[in-house]
Amino acid sequence: MEVVVRSNVEEAPDYCAIEFAMEVLGGRWKLAILKNLMSGTHRFGDLRRALPGVTQRMLARQLRELQDDGLVSRTVHREVPPRVEYALTEVGRSLEAIVDDLDAWGRWYRENRPRRDAAAEPEAAGQEVAG
Numbered sequence: 489m490e491v492v493v494r495s496n497v498e499e500a501p502d503y504c505a506i507e508f509a510m511e512v513l514g515g516r517w518k519l520a521i522l523k524n525l526m527s528g529t530h531r532f533g534d535l536r537r538a539l540p541g542v543t544q545r546m547l548a549r550q551l552r553e554l555q556d557d558g559l560v561s562r563t564v565h566r567e568v569p570p571r572v573e574y575a576l577t578e579v580g581r582s583l584e585a586i587v588d589d590l591d592a593w594g595r596w597y598r599e600n601r602p603r604r605d606a607a608a609e610p611e612a613a614g615q616e617v618a619g
Contacts, residue, residue: 512557513583517542517550522580523587525560529575559583 513519517539524530524538536547551574554560559580565571 512559515550515553517546518554519587519590521547521550521554522559522576522583523591525574525576525580526584526587529563529573531571531573535574554580 513522520539520542521535524535530538532547532551535551536542536544539547542550551560551562555562555574558577561575561577563573563575565573
């Protein structure tokens with residue numbers, strides 16, 4: 489199994505801010521994690537329940553990357569059993585409008601995305617396909 493290592497954010501090219509942002513925010517679960525943390529501090533188990541498709545390993549990895557990039561803070565409470573909480577930092581909070589906009593767009597797109605029309609395809613209409 490090949491381990492994919494994320495490139496260093498400091499090494500992202502200066503010419504493309506989108507590429508830089510995607511280096512930090514890219515990943516299937518990062519924006520969903522940030523969206524959940526917008527409502528406040530959460531424990532690992534809370535986030536896992538809120539994102540039923542994520543594995544424990546992937547959630548831990550994505551949280552670690554968000555923490556390394558300064559978007560999420562991790563607080564360990566010295567109790568038995570230990571309690572670990574995750575929260576947005578000020579930098580993470582700065583993404584609130586972007587995360588909300590992407591959430592709204594995703595909902596809109598899910599309802600309005602272009603559908604492939606079977607009748608419009610040459611094979612479905614009984615037409616011969618050139619090639």
